Amino acid sequence: MKRFHLLAAVSLAALVSVAAADIALAQKTLNVGMAAADVGQLDPHKATTTQDKPVVAWIFNGLVRLKPGSAKLEDIEPDLAEKWTTSDDKLTWTFSLRKGVKFHGAYGEMTADDVVYSLQRAGSSKTSSFSADYASVDKIEAVDPSTVRIVLKSPIPSLLGIVANYHGGNIVSKKAVEERGDNFRINPIGTGPFAFEGYKPNESVTLVSHGGYFRGKPKIDKIVYRFIPSDSSRDLAFEAGELDLIYGRQDQLWVDRMKKKAGVVVDAVPPGELGMISLNTKQKPLDDVRVRRAIAYAVDPEAMAAHKGKSVATAAQSVVPIGYLGQIQAMPMEKRDIAKAKALLTEAGFPNGVQIKSVQTQLPTMLASMQVVQAQLKEAGIDLQLEVVDHQTFHANIRKDLSQVVYYAAARFPVADVYLTQFFHSRSAVLQPTAVTNFSHCAVADAEIDAARIASDPVKQKELWASAQKKISDAVCAVPLFEALQVWARSPAVDYGYKFEGALQLGPVITELTDKKG
């Protein structure tokens, strides 16, 4: 009898464990492969790297959001705020918050206090990488537990942009930040559809669905976000079905190869990273505009875009990326003309050509682009010498003004002001306390950039931005080359729940509607 009981108990235990295993198997897990060695950090106010931004977008919300699948400012819709009003002078914005929004875990309901705390945190340089975006904010206050008021010192081009689910606009739990301190970087709490569950160094970040998400429980139960820096290993894992979604390569051959696989969907979407070469106007021989213009005539942006491939890159149109508010598409740009380049060099006193030095990162995609530039310049007698160093040394040295030519590719918030200020305003020039990424020491359009930022008339504002772009182009502070799109591939089983046509967060936004079939 005893033996029978034992047998029954063992059988029952086995059945229960099989059932539990079945339930576990029935869990929908989305496996994502990212081209990075490790996470940077998941504090949304400091997360600046390509590998961190998509994850942050799955964990957090803003007062407003860019419609999933879109990177266009006109597609902004309510998120944590249900509605908002603006004063006539555009200086006071009042947001009515959605009620009953829950933070992950035991962090309770989101209130105006959390919103005020988050936006103030985003505006402080001590706690945020994006504080400059909030320079025009005078005060942020809670009118009542579900109303927040933002008062500006002067109007800004896109206030909704700085309260959207992007960079500083992400709303964090005040209690969690205060409790977790520095550990919030790798242990964040937000209100988004997925909550942080775990992190394995150099391996993965795991998120689980947020049952109390205000738009409803997500269809996906779990996301395993794996760091797989080796391109070939990531591709093979995708092919073997171990990954459902992977960060792709900005390379036409790769796109074509992936598209040949049954059902695989490859999306190449904006925002594009504008790659340009900044020319150091403070150093000889580039202090002579004729030499800089000779470089502009010697490079061939069309050929560079073609080299990358038609579905992943386009030739640059201006010193501001395509589609940004205020970018001019019909910018008069130098067409490739080797004879003109040589003539300009002769006029500048360099009939036998000129030698220029550039510090260059060893990251393969960036190095390859610069090698193409090097070959193109050679035809005009410009000898571009590349000093190839590791990526962090590159970042350190270009900020020490050690490179005459700096190749840099970046995507920013899609308003011309951000790009123009960071790359071409004298305040942002390297070697000074307010430095950002103005490597050319360009200072020809400060007045226009500053005036545009506070212009209340949108038409006038666009004119000022256009004028700034023309001046920068005339002075050849930089030569824009091409824009490379964000490339992602997914298995046919993955349905985002929307049409994926862009994402400021540099990756598809996984929402409550995203599903994995089969």
Place this chain on the structure above:
Amino acid sequence: MLQFIAKRLLFAIPTLLGVLTLVFFLVRIVPGDPALVVLGDQASPEALAALRERLGMNKPLLMQFGEYLAGIAVGDLGRSLTTNRPVMADMLSVLPYTIELTLASLLIGVVFGVPLGVMAAVKRNGIADWIARIVSLVGLSFPAFVSGVLLLVFFAIEFRWFPVISAPKSGDLVDRLRALALPALNLGVIMIAYVTRVTRSGMLTALNEDYVRTARAKGVPARVVVWRHALRNVLIPVVTIIGLNLGVLIGNSVLTEIVFSRPGLGKIIVNALNTRDYATLQGMMVVFAFAIVLANVLTDLVYGLVDPRVKTS
């Protein structure tokens, strides 16, 4: 014996101090800024300065070094500059993967390398010899990242026997072994190459020795002459080469871990170097240096086992 081990490990302290000092100052000479890595390229210079201050990077170098040594003395390797996690916890979370990979590839190296070397020597210039020489040449000349991708293409994609992502999904033994198989084979082939070469050349010498000729003349069976009499005398150089090549194995484990998407110390070190995470880099280098010292001590101990003439006291 215990005294011997304790003495050897005590001798390791100056070595570790040397490694630590070198790593500490070298990584700080190389340009690069952990604050820029943490805060990104849009951070304001004042935010970068504030973070450097908080990370203690503005203190005099010698003071930083002193504080670091004081931490080490009480077993504290510090916190990662980028993730703020304790370096010790990160190290311990991946250490088992590194240990099992190293041991498994060593095992593969010995189990296949020794017999292959012996057969090559016995059948000198025969087919077995040619095979052994080709295998060892391939093992030595193929970069680990190329052989790794080839193994994945065949065994994970074509045959689907093993996973591409060789990080175990659970603690289950079968799962762990499946995840370990291809990376261990990848590193094991390199080990086979070294072991085969040393065994072969050692055996060639030994088989021409007088005692082997005497044994044969006495009518000792060929198998016993080769495997018991000759091989025993070859084990010392084989053990030496295994000990020495632990370093090679560790160096190659970095590439193997990257190709097979497997956690491990090597991957952490490379990433720490790329992100200028000084604290993690220093901590991991100490662990690596200690592992090499430990491997040398173990090699010395094994000498005593394979050759009774070697005394450890």
